[in-house]
Amino acid sequence: MRPDLEVADVFHRHWADYRRDHAGHLGRVERRVMAAVEACRTAALGGHAEHCTNCGLVRQSL
Incomplete structure (x- = not known):
């Protein structure tokens, strides 16, 4: 089971600002x-995102 928050999630949200600063x-x-x-866990490394049309959840998958 994937944790609620991973290091990659923090990077996705804040990397551009951190890099700039x-x-x-x-x-x-x-x-x-x-x-x-x-x-x-992105397409760059062969993964893909799964999108739930009911709840809007997005999950990265390999």
């Missing part, structure tokens, strides 16, 4: 790791 302090390695976490 801390651009001068993020190295190449940090940016690559954060991008990999954000891509986790």
